[in-house]
Amino acid sequence: MIASTLAGFTGAALVGLGLYGLIIEPHPLRKLLSFNLVGSGVFLVFGIVARRGASGSYAFDPVPQAMVITGIVVAFAASALAVALILRLYAETGGVSLDADASTSASPNSDASG
Amino acid sequence: MSILPLLDIELAALVVMVAFGTIAARTLFAAVVSYVAYGLLLALVWVRLFAPDVALTEAAVGSGVTGVLLITAGKRLVPLRGGLPQAKVGRGLKLAAGLVAVLATAVLSVAIALLPDPAPSLAPQAAAAAAGPGAGLGNPITAVLISYRSFDTMLEKVVLILAVTGVWSIGRSADWGSRPATLGKDASAPPMALLARLLVPLGVVIGVHVFWVGADEPGGAFQSGALLAAMWMVMMMSGLSEPPRIGGRSVRLALIAGPAVFLTVGVAGAVVADGFFAFPRSFAKPLILFVEAVMVLSITVALPLLVAGPPSREAEP
Numbered sequence: 001m002i003a004s005t006l007a008g009f010t011g012a013a014l015v016g017l018g019l020y021g022l023i024i025e026p027h028p029l030r031k032l033l034s035f036n037l038v039g040s041g042v043f044l045v046f047g048i049v050a051r052r053g054a055s056g057s058y059a060f061d062p063v064p065q066a067m068v069i070t071g072i073v074v075a076f077a078a079s080a081l082a083v084a085l086i087l088r089l090y091a092e093t094g095g096v097s098l099d100a101d102a103s104t105s106a107s108p109n110s111d112a113s114g
Numbered sequence: 115m116s117i118l119p120l121l122d123i124e125l126a127a128l129v130v131m132v133a134f135g136t137i138a139a140r141t142l143f144a145a146v147v148s149y150v151a152y153g154l155l156l157a158l159v160w161v162r163l164f165a166p167d168v169a170l171t172e173a174a175v176g177s178g179v180t181g182v183l184l185i186t187a188g189k190r191l192v193p194l195r196g197g198l199p200q201a202k203v204g205r206g207l208k209l210a211a212g213l214v215a216v217l218a219t220a221v222l223s224v225a226i227a228l229l230p231d232p233a234p235s236l237a238p239q240a241a242a243a244a245a246g247p248g249a250g251l252g253n254p255i256t257a258v259l260i261s262y263r264s265f266d267t268m269l270e271k272v273v274l275i276l277a278v279t280g281v282w283s284i285g286r287s288a289d290w291g292s293r294p295a296t297l298g299k300d301a302s303a304p305p306m307a308l309l310a311r312l313l314v315p316l317g318v319v320i321g322v323h324v325f326w327v328g329a330d331e332p333g334g335a336f337q338s339g340a341l342l343a344a345m346w347m348v349m350m351m352s353g354l355s356e357p358p359r360i361g362g363r364s365v366r367l368a369l370i371a372g373p374a375v376f377l378t379v380g381v382a383g384a385v386v387a388d389g390f391f392a393f394p395r396s397f398a399k400p401l402i403l404f405v406e407a408v409m410v411l412s413i414t415v416a417l418p419l420l421v422a423g424p425p426s427r428e429a430e431p
Contacts (some may be wrong), residue, residue, distance in 0.1 A: 002122065002197070003118070003119070003120050003122045003163070003226050004163060005226065005227075006122050006123065006126050007122075007126065007159050007162065007163055008223075008226040009126070009223055009226065010126040010129055011222070011226075012128060012218075012220075012222035013130050013133075013219055014130065014133055015181035015218055015222055016215035016216060016219030016222075017133050017134060017137055017215065017274045018133075018137075019211075019214060019215045019218050020137065020211050020212060021136070021137040021139035023207070023210075023211035023214065023215075024137075024203055024207070024208060024211050025137070025202070026322065027142060029142055029184060029187055029191070030142060030145055032184070033136060033145055033146065033149055033184065033420075034136075034137060035415050036149070036176075036180065036278050037133055037136065037137070037152075038219050040153075040156055040172070040176060041171075043168075044156070044159065044227065044412060045222060045406075046225065047160065047163045047165060047168065048163065048229075049229070049233070050163070050165065051163045051164060051165075051236055051291060052229060052233035052235075053233050053234065053235030053236070054164075054233075054235070054237065055235045055237040057239045057241070058241065058254060059164040060163070060164045060165060060237075061233075061235045061236055061237045061357045062236075062237065062240045062254040062255050062257070062258045063183050063197060063236040063237075063239075063240055063254055063258055063263065064236075064260075064264075065167060065168055066259045066263060066267075067222060067260040067263070067266070067273070068165075068168050068257050069167060069168055069171045069255070069336055070259075070260070070266060071268045071334060072168075072171050072172060072176045072316070072327075073171070073175055073270060073273075073274070073413075074173050074273050075176070075422060076176070076179060076180055076183075076417070076420070077273055077276075078227065078277070079180060079278055080183055080281060080421065081277050081280045081281055081284075081420075082422075083183055083184070083187045083423070084280070084281040084284045084423050084424055085284060086187065086357075087190055087191070087423065087424075088190075088284045088285070088424070089415060090190075090191060091286075092301035096191065100129075105377060109193060111322070
């Protein structure tokens with residue numbers, strides 16, 4: 001059971017890391033990446049629920065595991081939609097920031113020094 | 115006393131460190147590469163949790179296909195390179211964000227430590243489903259996905275279709291009906307084409323194998339669909355294949371085939387068998403395999419379309 005509890009704490013740490021990135025990263029694609037970190041951390045926490053639910057001949061509870069598989073695919077679909085939205089925003093405004101000031105001051109050809 | 119607990123601790127430390135690398139990386143590309151490595155390590159953690167099916171899905175979809183999606187998106191944003199958005203992140207905000215993160219981790223950790231001891235479990239019901247209506251499936255995960263929680267699985271395919279519809283709708287109206295932009299601009303690079311020629315036939319065989327053994331062993335429709343989708347994306351990235359025209363009838367039919375067949379079988383179950391999404395006992399297994407095969411087709415088409423993005427007129431030759 002040590003492995004499963006450890007995996008749970010790993011998941012908790014991943015949620016924290018992802019949350020930090022989500023707030024700090026200015027680039028929307030990196031925000032998306034951080035959000036996926038949060039997601040996989042939550043899946044991992046759910047994974048230890050599955051592991052703890054072992055009963056009978058099963059070493060795990062198959063229901064949460066099946067839901068995590070579904071969840072991973074749905075998370076990917078949502079990420080793809082988010083990427084499409086970011087790219088369209090870039091095509092329309094030349095920037096990828098939701099902050100009106102930032103997108104006017106930083107055109108695509110602005111200096112690379114930032 | 116075995117060496118396994120030590121390995122578990124090392125693995126957990128490695129996962130957290132690589133995740134930290136994803137956040138701390140200087141460039142987007144470095145962040146995505148470290149995210150892909152992170153996904154593969156996470157798959158090992160899933161193996162340690164006795165979840166090989168989840169490990170396969172995490173490695174294929176969570177790490178692989180998501181990595182391709184983000185790298186492609188990064189390439190399309192290339193004109194921005196280094197440019198924006200450079201809102202200065204102050205020390206105060208960093209501190210506050212760190213505090214929020216630590217708090218979230220702490221609360222979750224406490225919740226994990228306090229999980230009820232005789233853990234609630236649906237395993238007995240799932241075992242009953244695998245033995246009864248799930249009929250003849252040795253892999254309990256597949257039994258749950260197809261039989262015990264079949265409605266969820268069907269709706270999840272609908273989510274994929276909705277996402278594809280959403281991605282297509284985001285394109286400019288003038289571009290409706292054309293192809294999405296090519297995945298790789300420097301597409302005809304010989305090493306990539308060689309890789310595609312060597313890898314794709316092998317990958318397709320493995321993909322079909324993963325589907326076929328999924329009834330009794332780790333594997334199944336999701337993992338197989340993701341593998342086959344990855345092979346198609348390798349073809350697109352090497353320039354051997356173009357993303358399909360979004361107006362094409364065959365593309366659209368392939369997209370909806372999975373949930374449509376699943377739903378039809380489910381409704382038929384209400385008439386022929388014991389209820390909605392119940393399978394007639396005598397030929398449950400062939401029926402389930404048929405439904406899964408069609409779902410593999412839909413997943414194989416949906417994932418690359420999601421990565422390819424909205425239609426774009428510039429992609430037209």
